[in-house]
Amino acid sequence: MPFVDTQLVLFDEDYRKVLGVCERLARDAHSKGVFVVDKNGQLMAEAGDLRGLDTTSLASLTAGCIAATGGLAKIIGEEEFPIHFHQGQRDNLHMTVVAKRIILVVIFDERSSLGLVRLRVKKAGAELARVFEEIQKKSERARNGATSPFAEITDDDIDKLFAD
Amino acid sequence: MSFINYASREINCKVVYYGPGLCGKTTNLQFIYAKTNPDLKGKMISLATETERTLFFDFLPLALGQIRGFKTRFHLYTVPGQVFYDASRKLILKGVDGVVFVADSQMERMEANIESLDNLRVNLGEQGYDLAKVPYVIQYNKRDLPNAASLEEMQRLLNPSGAPEYEACATVGKGVFETLKAVAKGVLTDLKKMAR
Numbered sequence: 001m002p003f004v005d006t007q008l009v010l011f012d013e014d015y016r017k018v019l020g021v022c023e024r025l026a027r028d029a030h031s032k033g034v035f036v037v038d039k040n041g042q043l044m045a046e047a048g049d050l051r052g053l054d055t056t057s058l059a060s061l062t063a064g065c066i067a068a069t070g071g072l073a074k075i076i077g078e079e080e081f082p083i084h085f086h087q088g089q090r091d092n093l094h095m096t097v098v099a100k101r102i103i104l105v106v107i108f109d110e111r112s113s114l115g116l117v118r119l120r121v122k123k124a125g126a127e128l129a130r131v132f133e134e135i136q137k138k139s140e141r142a143r144n145g146a147t148s149p150f151a152e153i154t155d156d157d158i159d160k161l162f163a164d
Numbered sequence: 165m166s167f168i169n170y171a172s173r174e175i176n177c178k179v180v181y182y183g184p185g186l187c188g189k190t191t192n193l194q195f196i197y198a199k200t201n202p203d204l205k206g207k208m209i210s211l212a213t214e215t216e217r218t219l220f221f222d223f224l225p226l227a228l229g230q231i232r233g234f235k236t237r238f239h240l241y242t243v244p245g246q247v248f249y250d251a252s253r254k255l256i257l258k259g260v261d262g263v264v265f266v267a268d269s270q271m272e273r274m275e276a277n278i279e280s281l282d283n284l285r286v287n288l289g290e291q292g293y294d295l296a297k298v299p300y301v302i303q304y305n306k307r308d309l310p311n312a313a314s315l316e317e318m319q320r321l322l323n324p325s326g327a328p329e330y331e332a333c334a335t336v337g338k339g340v341f342e343t344l345k346a347v348a349k350g351v352l353t354d355l356k357k358m359a360r
Contacts, residue, residue: 060223070255
């Protein structure tokens with residue numbers, strides 16, 4: 001089964017590793033915010049000074065954007081466009097596809113530069129790829145083993161969600 | 165596919181509302197959005213044309229409650245129903261955990277329903293999914309219209325396998341939450357099976 005289609009399980013220790021990479025990148029790239037988003041639109045980690053941002057929407061739209069341009073890439077014979085840059089009047093958005101499954105999003109303004117962001121993202125992306133290789137292995141083990149929180153739920157637990 | 169996050173104790177699942185153009189997919193989401201407690205929902209996003217036809221997708225994040233200490237979150241998406249947006253529909257189906265097929269009950273839309281259902285089957289197949297195995301619910305929408313086909317006719321044409329089915333009138337909310345609950349339950353039951 002391809003990596004993209006497997007269920008993803010994120011354990012505490014892996015989350016801390018992902019967060020560590022994000023925090024370092026946010027600092028080193030002088031960015032306003034860094035986000036790690038699953039290609040299916042789930043937010044996995046965030047770092048930086050951005051407050052009050054609708055991160056759920058950000059994650060969903062990031063995934064939609066990468067999916068749409070990925071479709072465009074295939075039309076012209078490319079596998080994917082792994083790097084995206086959107087320039088705004090005040091803030092800019094840099095997106096990179098990591099390990100074919102994860103999107104690394106960096107938001108920055110005039111206190112940083114595209115060159116610096118690219119440089120730092122390259123290093124952080126390589127680190128994240130290694131972390132996600134581990135996460136994938138653990139996800140597969142969790143899917144096949146008893147570590148899933150769903151292994152022991154009952155029909156009753158599910159029914160209770162819809163009680164009202 | 166679902167995403168289990170032990171750090172935030174959350175389980176995230178993706179449900180896609182599929183169906184022909186103007187069958188009421190967006191209306192389903194709008195009703196759910198309007199009637200859900202603000203604490204349980206996020207912002208609804210609609211990427212639509214100026215004439216309010218879905219261009220790429222609608223998106224609504226919902227929190228359903230806790231199971232064994234894990235918050236269950238559902239991300240509801242709609243696809244653009246118009247035939248020529250097929251490339252977009254394929255993208256939105258990626259990573260889907262459950263599907264709702266919204267059928268338009270009007271007799272003159274029956275061919276569009278059949279075509280859209282075939283298209284769903286093909287697009288799911290391209291992603292390696294089998295409609296018979298994915299948690300799946302069918303909703304017969306617009307039951308209030310005078311030109312609605314009989315329920316038996318719709319069942320015969322669109323649901324020969326006997327998937328869970330609901331009659332609905334999404335504009336007033338009839339059948340909307342019943343459909344959502346059925347697909348959510350199907351997704352969670354499926355996750356439970358996968359965990360065994």
